[in-house]
Amino acid sequence: MITGASKGIGREIAIALANEGAEVAINYRASEDHADDVARIVEESGMSAWTYRADVGSYDQIKEMKEFFSKYFGGIDILVNNAGINIDKLFFKMEPEAWGKVLNVNLTGVFNCTHIFLEQLMESKNGRIINISSIVGQMGNIGQVNYAASKAGIIGMTKALAREVARNNITVNAIAPGFIETDMVAGIPDKVKEKILKNIPLNRFGQPEEVAKAVVYLASPDAAYITGHILNINGGMYL
Numbered sequence: 055m056i057t058g059a060s061k062g063i064g065r066e067i068a069i070a071l072a073n074e075g076a077e078v079a080i081n082y083r084a085s086e087d088h089a090d091d092v093a094r095i096v097e098e099s100g101m102s103a104w105t106y107r108a109d110v111g112s113y114d115q116i117k118e119m120k121e122f123f124s125k126y127f128g129g130i131d132i133l134v135n136n137a138g139i140n141i142d143k144l145f146f147k148m149e150p151e152a153w154g155k156v157l158n159v160n161l162t163g164v165f166n167c168t169h170i171f172l173e174q175l176m177e178s179k180n181g182r183i184i185n186i187s188s189i190v191g192q193m194g195n196i197g198q199v200n201y202a203a204s205k206a207g208i209i210g211m212t213k214a215l216a217r218e219v220a221r222n223n224i225t226v227n228a229i230a231p232g233f234i235e236t237d238m239v240a241g242i243p244d245k246v247k248e249k250i251l252k253n254i255p256l257n258r259f260g261q262p263e264e265v266a267k268a269v270v271y272l273a274s275p276d277a278a279y280i281t282g283h284i285l286n287i288n289g290g291m292y293l
C-alpha cells in the first residue's frame with residue numbers, strides 16, 4: 055500500500071515493488087488518470103493493482119479506503135507513507151492555513167494511515183512501514199518551516215514507533231531524500247536550482263527510481279534487522 059502513488063516518487067515505488075512481485079494498492083488524492091496509468095503499468099508486469107482516491111489527511115477517508123482494499127486482499131504487508139505536499143512561504147508571511155495543511159497531509163497523514171493499517175501489518179507477521187521524510191527535516195530550508203517541521207516529525211515518529219512495534223516483528227524506517235526530480239522540484243526557479251546543485255557533492259539531482267530502489271530494499275527480507283533507521287538519499291548534500 056503506497057500513499058501518493060499517482061506521481062513522482064510514489065509512482066516509481068509502486069512500479070518497483072510490483073516488479074519484485076508485490077500486489078499494490080495505489081492511493082492518490084486528485085490525479086485519477088495518473089493513478090490509472092500506474093495501475094496499468096503494474097498489471098502489465100503481471101501483478102494486481104487497485105487504486106483509491108483518498109486524502110491521507112482525513113482519518114475517515116483512510117478508514118473507508120481500508121474497507122475498500124480489504125475487499126480485494128486480506129491485508130497489507132508493506133505500508134509506504136509517501137504522500138506529501140509543500141506550501142512554501144517565508145515564516146513571517148506563512149498563514150496558519152499553510153501551516154495546518156502541510157502538517158495535516160505530511161505528518162497527520164502518516165499517523166492516519168499507520169494507525170488504520172497497523173492491525174493488518176501486525177497480522178502480516180513481517181510488517182514493514184517505510185516513511186518518506188526529507189533532507190529538509192534534517193537540515194531545514196528557508197521558506198519551508200512548515201514542511202521541515204512535518205518531515206522532522208516523521209523522523210521522531212519513525213524512531214518511536216520502531217521501538218513500539220518491534221515486538222510485533224514490524225520494522226519502521228524512514229527515507230530522507232535530498233532533491234529528487236519530480237513535480238515538487240520542477241517548481242523551483244532555475245537560479246535557485248543552480249545554487250542547490252553547488253551544495254550537492256554528486257553534482258546532480260536524484261531520480262525517483264533511486265528512492266524506489268531503497269524502498270524495495272527496506273521492504274525485503276534482507277532488511278529484516280533494520281529498524282528505526284533514517285536512510286539518506288541525497289547525493290552527499292547532508293551527511
Ligand SMILES: NC(=O)c1ccc[n+]([C@@H]2O[C@H](COP(=O)([O-])OP(=O)(O)OC[C@H]3O[C@@H](n4cnc5c(N)ncnc54)[C@H](OP(=O)(O)O)[C@@H]3O)[C@@H](O)[C@H]2O)c1
Binds near residue numbers: 061231234
Ligand atoms: N521531490 C523531492 O525532491 C523530495 C525530496 C524529499 C522528500 N520528498 C517527499 O517525497 C514524497 C513524494 O514527493 P514527490 O516529489 O514524488 O511529489 P509529487 O510528484 O508532487 O507527488 C505527490 C504525490 O502525493 C499525492 N498526494 C498529495 N497530497 C495527497 C493527499 N492529501 N492524500 C493522498 N495523496 C496525496 C499526489 O497525488 P495527487 O496528484 O493525486 O494529488 C502525488 O501522487 C513527499 O512526501 C515529499 O515530501 C520529495
